[in-house]
Amino acid sequence: MSNRQTDSGSLFIIAAPSGAGKTSLVNGLLVRDQRLVLSISHTTRTPRPGEVDGEHYHFVSKTQFELMVDNGDFMEHAQVFGHNYGSNRNSVAQQLLQGLDVVLEIDWQGARQLRSAFPDCCLIFIIPPSLESLRERLTDRGQDSAAVIQRRMQDAQAEISHWAEFDQLVVNDDFDTTLEELLAIINDHRAQTPHQVNKDYQRLAQQLGKR
Numbered sequence: 001m002s003n004r005q006t007d008s009g010s011l012f013i014i015a016a017p018s019g020a021g022k023t024s025l026v027n028g029l030l031v032r033d034q035r036l037v038l039s040i041s042h043t044t045r046t047p048r049p050g051e052v053d054g055e056h057y058h059f060v061s062k063t064q065f066e067l068m069v070d071n072g073d074f075m076e077h078a079q080v081f082g083h084n085y086g087s088n089r090n091s092v093a094q095q096l097l098q099g100l101d102v103v104l105e106i107d108w109q110g111a112r113q114l115r116s117a118f119p120d121c122c123l124i125f126i127i128p129p130s131l132e133s134l135r136e137r138l139t140d141r142g143q144d145s146a147a148v149i150q151r152r153m154q155d156a157q158a159e160i161s162h163w164a165e166f167d168q169l170v171v172n173d174d175f176d177t178t179l180e181e182l183l184a185i186i187n188d189h190r191a192q193t194p195h196q197v198n199k200d201y202q203r204l205a206q207q208l209g210k211r
Helices: 022-032 062-070 091-095 108-117 131-140 145-162 176-189 197-210
Strands: 011-015 034-037 074-082 081-088 103-104 123-127 168-171
Touching: 011 022, 011 108, 011 176, 022 103, 022 176, 062 074, 062 081, 062 091, 074 091, 074 108, 081 091, 091 103, 108 123, 123 176, 123 197, 131 145, 145 197, 168 176, 168 197
Parallel strands: 011 103, 011 123, 034 103, 123 168
Antiparallel strands: 074 081
């Protein structure tokens, strides 16, 4: 697969700790920008209520996933919360060659793998405005036990500590404002125009990522 993005689509990597609103924001991007398409990841976890196989994820067994790893089918893969996730190499390549801009909704481990393979990709990290707001979001969605939420909170701080590995940092305090900021980052990347770094966001990430 070519790493050049001048003659094909661009690759946008969007990562965030669980509960930071990443999926909702990505869905908003897909609605607002018709040039963006989502790479549907493979995962070994079971579907959550309302999730559809082939639309939200490709749900596979651990054996199937390991076979795909052995076959070199993934451009990146990682284990998150005890489940495996991976991005299919061939499907992303086909989308890029069609001139589409591909969004990968992955974690910092996958982002690190893709940074080395695709140095021209745009890495965006989304963080919450505070740890308290993150805990509230995790609690309000009603999907996890108190013990799981506590683990997610600990893992979130560990994930946020990797913020400096990303090109852009966004704080999801207000959905509409954050969505507009993400669209601006994407359009600046397409135009090869530097997007101004927000020092306040960096200071917040440093604070949230301390353990």
